[in-house]
Amino acid sequence: MFSRSSLAASAVVGGILVFTGMQTVNALWIIPEAREEGRKLEREERDSATNKAIGELRDEADRARFNRRLCIERGRLYVNATGLCVE
Template sequence: MFSRISLAAGAAAGGLVVFFAMQAVNAVWLLPVARYEGRAAERVEAQAATNKAIGELTNAADRARVNRRLCLERGWLYLNGTGQCVERATQPNG
């Protein structure tokens, strides 16, 4: 009843519909979660490597310079007297 060409065309069209439906599902629900988890894991890994590198510094002055630079890169305030990194106080607008 159906020719082989019409069956092949129907199968191809059905395959495309399923393919595009799955791409839409992945884009809406699955990919944002995977991206967030990947970024979080990358941050943890980078922080661990940074902490290890800082711990391997033998000179206290070198450690203080690295900690100060990291603090300033985050936008925080480095207190020279105590060697602490604290969040900057927000300034009122106006």
């Protein structure tokens, strides 16, 4: 029926299609999700370190100053009366 060369050519074309499909899946779904997961883990580590540093400050006034600066750096509004950071 089919010659060996046509079977070999079909196998090569099929391999190229599978390879292209897998690269597309990686580029569109797997890699972006992995990057976002990495960013999320990095943010969690940074927030943990920040909270630890806040806990090690000497007094409440130092903590309030630090929290205020952190709030402003993140583009939020610090309410002095309550000591809360709001969006």
